[in-house]
Amino acid sequence: MSSSDIFFGEFIGTAVLVLLGGGVCAAITFKRSKAYEAGWVAIAFGWGFAVLTGAYIASGPSGAHLNPAVTLGLAIEGGTKWSDVPLYMGSQLAGAMVGAVLVWLAYYGQFKAHLADPEFVSPGPKGEEGLVDIEKQASPKAGPLLGVFSTGPEIRNTVQNVMTEVIATFVLVLAILTQGLNDSGKGLGTLGVLITALVVVGIGLSLGGPTGYAINPVRDLGPRIIHSLLPLKNKGGSDWGYAWIPVVAPLIGAAAAGGVYKLCFA
Template sequence: MSPFIAEIIGTAILILLGNGVVANVLLNKTNGKDGGWIVITWGWGIAVFVAVFTMGQFSGAHINPAVTVGLAMAGLFEWSLVPAYIVAQIIGGVLGAFLVWLSYKDHFHETRDESLILACHSTIPNIRNYPANFMTETIGTLLLVFGVLYLASPGFIGANGELLETIVIDGNEVGFGLGALSALPVGLLVLGIGLSLGGPTGYAINPARDLGPRIAHALLPISNKGSSDWAYSWVPVAAPIAGGFLAAGLYLLLSS
């Protein structure tokens, strides 16, 4: 499978399950109505796990422009592939949001609150303070990408402090890594970020996660929808990219 197709599919899975749990909790007449923040954060953690578990073998399952940029800056990904990956991730975000709308179409129709409908697509700050919102998203993404960078470059520490990808045990060369299970710590990391840092902004920590569904919100014939809040849209795009750069810089500093 093409890695770009895999990024579209992976990001679509992320948004389908992630925004799907938000819709289940927020929209009227669902089985999950008023399930609360714990349900939402667990749903997002599982969404990341499934997306990485299924598509990681084809593209690395970045499913996040901030991760792609961070990996490239750290020297773990080719810069020439970054634009195509980001475009694929945004397309996947739009597709995932469309699938959520199809799944909950009747419930969107039954919901009159415009802010709840928008929240099923993109993030909304609870206190609109752009510098503070930017800082929160930057810190959350820094933590995410910093963790991913170490998962993306596993190895053994040699006697001289060098990073070894394999070691010899009883005459056999043994590699390091969790394989597909590496998706689990990424999902748990996102869960932890949501539980600890998600309160102020809803923790986009991913430009494609916010921008793709926001585009879908603007384009889809959703009943009772209001503004797509483009005035805020730059924050969950620019701040995660800044967080990705900072995470890569910290990773390189600690690795030098």
């Protein structure tokens, strides 16, 4: 496959993945959304369908990695050239950022209404009511809508958070590598896309509770960057202190999965 195939496949596929995945997070977060408080099952299935859609789009041109952890696992397994890895990962990050912007545009009114909610209105100086920049007042680690963009732990414990993401990503990447559909070196086949989407749903339901299961560095990093850049008053912090975990831990899990595959299945 050509470099342009890799770029456009991964860029567009990852953008769609983040658009639909971030979209379900937005749908259950905002009060003025018909899916408000739909719950974790909706999140798990929403992200599974997001993977399904993005991967079907990208499976032809690029093999539908859509995830640096998957790219790393396939490179260790031997199905992807190491020289192509930077292009895959760069395209995925760019696509994830664009997908996050599209979520903001699709829910533009809900973003404004959410951040103007009385819950986020505090007395201004001299007793006047007015919106206050929460980030400057309280310096929160995570703002009131960061969950639309990125993941965060329910219990902030670095060792546990890292291990949860490592284990969940290990399951994802090993499931992909053992499908027997990667002999061409192009990544997922048609059936593999469906299997992988169901694996993502299963991981979300079983292992997603502690951290929100990033299992994909760019799925978390790209939207977090966009959150930090969007001109949203009262948006709060982007929790950069946690941001390294959903980037590094999935790569560790993927490397472990690639090693186990070569040792036990190759």
